[in-house]
Amino acid sequence: MNNDVSAVVEVHELNKTFGNAGSETVALSGINLSIRPGELVSLIGPSGCGKSTLLRVIGDLTRPTSGTIEVNGKSATRARTDRDYGMVFQAPVLFDWRTIEANVGLPLEIIDMPKARRAQRIADMLALVELSDFARHHPWQLSGGMQQRAAIARALAFEPRLLLMDEPFGALDEMTRERMNTELLRIWEQTGTTIVFVTHSIPEAVFLSSRVVVMSARPGRITKIIEVDLPRPRSDETRTLDGYFELITEVREGLKSGHVAGTTS
Amino acid sequence: MTGATAPFGRRAHVGGALTTLGGIARSILAFVVVMLLIAIVWESAKWIGGGIWREAFGVALDPPHMPPLRITQLNDTNLPHVWEVIGALFEPATRRSEFSLFAVLLDAAIFTWRGAAIGFVLGAAIGLALAILFVHSGLLERALVPYVIASQTVPIIALAPMVVLWVGRDWPSVAIISAYLTFFPVTIAGIRGLKSPDPRALELMRSYAAGWKAVLWKVRLPAAMPYLFTALKISATASIVGAIVAEAPTGIAGGLGRAIIQFNQQFTSGPEKLWATAFMCAALGIAFFALVRIAEMVVLRNRMREVEA
Numbered sequence: 189m190n191n192d193v194s195a196v197v198e199v200h201e202l203n204k205t206f207g208n209a210g211s212e213t214v215a216l217s218g219i220n221l222s223i224r225p226g227e228l229v230s231l232i233g234p235s236g237c238g239k240s241t242l243l244r245v246i247g248d249l250t251r252p253t254s255g256t257i258e259v260n261g262k263s264a265t266r267a268r269t270d271r272d273y274g275m276v277f278q279a280p281v282l283f284d285w286r287t288i289e290a291n292v293g294l295p296l297e298i299i300d301m302p303k304a305r306r307a308q309r310i311a312d313m314l315a316l317v318e319l320s321d322f323a324r325h326h327p328w329q330l331s332g333g334m335q336q337r338a339a340i341a342r343a344l345a346f347e348p349r350l351l352l353m354d355e356p357f358g359a360l361d362e363m364t365r366e367r368m369n370t371e372l373l374r375i376w377e378q379t380g381t382t383i384v385f386v387t388h389s390i391p392e393a394v395f396l397s398s399r400v401v402v403m404s405a406r407p408g409r410i411t412k413i414i415e416v417d418l419p420r421p422r423s424d425e426t427r428t429l430d431g432y433f434e435l436i437t438e439v440r441e442g443l444k445s446g447h448v449a450g451t452t453s
Numbered sequence: 454m455t456g457a458t459a460p461f462g463r464r465a466h467v468g469g470a471l472t473t474l475g476g477i478a479r480s481i482l483a484f485v486v487v488m489l490l491i492a493i494v495w496e497s498a499k500w501i502g503g504g505i506w507r508e509a510f511g512v513a514l515d516p517p518h519m520p521p522l523r524i525t526q527l528n529d530t531n532l533p534h535v536w537e538v539i540g541a542l543f544e545p546a547t548r549r550s551e552f553s554l555f556a557v558l559l560d561a562a563i564f565t566w567r568g569a570a571i572g573f574v575l576g577a578a579i580g581l582a583l584a585i586l587f588v589h590s591g592l593l594e595r596a597l598v599p600y601v602i603a604s605q606t607v608p609i610i611a612l613a614p615m616v617v618l619w620v621g622r623d624w625p626s627v628a629i630i631s632a633y634l635t636f637f638p639v640t641i642a643g644i645r646g647l648k649s650p651d652p653r654a655l656e657l658m659r660s661y662a663a664g665w666k667a668v669l670w671k672v673r674l675p676a677a678m679p680y681l682f683t684a685l686k687i688s689a690t691a692s693i694v695g696a697i698v699a700e701a702p703t704g705i706a707g708g709l710g711r712a713i714i715q716f717n718q719q720f721t722s723g724p725e726k727l728w729a730t731a732f733m734c735a736a737l738g739i740a741f742f743a744l745v746r747i748a749e750m751v752v753l754r755n756r757m758r759e760v761e762a
Binding site for chain 1: 651653654656657658659660661662663667671672675676678755756
C-alpha cells in the first residue's frame with residue numbers, strides 16, 4: 189500500500205555490533221524496515237532486542253556497522269543536521285534552570301528563531317499538550333506525566349518530520365500512561381507527524397500504532413510486522429474491542445515465537 | 454536535571470524567597486551562637502588555667518580570682534582576654550597613631566581584599582577556561598591535569614618572593630598569588646560540573662544539530678553552576694589566605710600581611726593586637742565567602758537543591 193508515497197524511513201539490511209573483534213555483541217542483524225509518512229510505528233521486543241538501538245540508528249545518535257538507512261531520502265546525519273528529528277526519552281530530560289516555556293523554546297533558540305515567533309510557537313505547543321497554565325513553572329514543580337508532556341512539546345517545537353520516542357511513558361504509572369497514550373494519538377492526529385515509538389508494553393503498542401514491529405533478542409532482528417487496523421480515532425472504547433484483544437494475542441505470540449527462535453538458534 | 458520523579462508540590466517562588474531569607478537569618482544566628490560559644494570556652498579555659506583575674510568585662514574583681522592551674526599557653530601574654538582583644542580594636546593602633554586599631558586594620562583589610570578579589574576573578578576565569586578546554590579535549594585533560602594538581606604542591610611561601618621580584622612590591626603581585634590559589638578548585642569542580650549533564654541531554658542537543666558553543670552555553674555551563682559555586686566559595690577564602698601569605702614575607706605594605714608581621718614583633722608588649730589582626734583576617738575571609746554565597750543564592754534561586762558537592 190501507498191507505494192506512490194516515498195518512505196520517511198527506509199532501512200535496508202542493517203547490522204549493528206558493539207565491542208571489538210572476539211567479544212562483539214550483535215545488537216541488530218539484517219534489519220529491513222520501511223516507514224511511510226504519517227505512520228505511527230511501534231518497535232516492541234524483550235530487553236536486549238535492539239529496539240532502542242534501532243531508534244538511535246534512525247536518529248543518527250549511533251552509526252550502523254553495515255547496511256543503509258535513509259530518512260526523508262537523505263542520510264541519517266543529513267536528516268539530523270536538517271533538523272528532521274524530534275526526540276523524547278524515557279526520562280523527560282528537562283533543564284531545571286529553565287521554566288517550562290524556556291525548556292520548550294530551547295530547540296527554537298538553537299535554530300535562531302526570532303523571539304516573537306518563538307513565543308507564539310511555544311504558546312501553541314504548550315496549548316497542544318495542555319500545559320499553558322504551567323508555562324512559568326519550573327520542571328520540578330510538575331508531576332512526571334506533566335514533565336513528559338513538556339518533553340513532547342519541546343520535541344514537536346520545530347515541527348520535525350519524524351518524532352522518535354524511546355519508551356516515553358515507561359516510567360509512568362498505568363493510569364497516567366493510558367491517558368498519555370490517548371493524548372499522544374490526539375497530538376499525532378493534529379500534527380500528522382510520523383512517529384517511531386519504542387515500547388515494551390503490548391497494549392500500548394497495539395493501542396497506538398498503525399503497525400507493530402515485533403523484535404527478538406540475540407541477535408536483535410525483526411520477527412514479525414503486524415498491521416493494526418483498529419478504527420480511528422481510538423479511545424478508551426478501542427480497548428474493549430475484540431479486534432484489540434486479538435491483536436494483543438497476535439503480538440504476544442509473535443514475541444513468544446521470536447523468543448523460542450532466539451534461544452534455539 | 455529532572456528525571457521522571459515524583460511531583461514536589463507547587464512550591465511558589467515567593468515561598469522560596471521567604472525560605473531563603475529565613476535561611477540567612479538562621480545562618481547569622483548560628484554564627485553568633487558559635488562565636489559566643491568560642492568566647493565562653495576561651496574564658497573558661499583562662500578561668501581554670503590562666504593568669505590572675507583582676508577584672509572581668511571592665512569590672513574590677515575583689516578579691517582577684519586565682520585560677521587553680523597555671524598553664525603557660527593560657528596566660529595573659531599568650532591568650533589575652535576576649536575583652537582585651539575587643540578593647541584593643543578601639544584604642545590607638547600604636548602609641549603615636551591618631552587612628553584606632555580597628556580603623557588601621559579595616560584599611561589593611563580593604564587593601565588585602567582588593568588584591569585578593571582581583572586575583573580571585575582572574576583565577577576563576579583562568580580556572581574555568583582550563584576546565585572548558587579540558588572538557589573538550591580528552592588529550593589535553595590527560596596531559597595537563599597532573600600538572601594542574603602538581604602546581605598546588607608548590608608552597609606558596611616559596612613562590613611569593615619570586616613573583617614579587619618579577620612583578621613588583623605592590624598589589625598586582627598579591628593578585629597573581631591569589632589567582633594561583635584560586636584557579637585550582639575552579640578547574641577541578643569545573644571539569645566535573647561541565648561533564649555533569651545527563652548524556653541524554655547531550656544527545657538531545659545533538660538531535661537539534663547544536664554546535665559545541667550552544668551546548669556549552671545552554672547545557673554545560675548552567676549544569677556546572679552549582680559545582681562552580683562550591684569551588685568559588687573555597688576559592689574566596691583561599692584567595693584571602695593567598696593574599697596575606699603573599700604580603701607577609703615580602704614586605705608589601707598596606708595590607709593585613711604587613712600588619713601581622715608588625716604586631717608579631719610587638720607580641721610580648723601587646724598580644725591582643727596580633728589576636729585582633731588574626732580575627733580581622735578571619736572576618737575578611739568570612740565576608741568574602743558570604744559575598745560569594747549571596748551571589749550563589751541569587752544565581753541558583755530557581756534550582757532544586759540537588760548538588761551538595
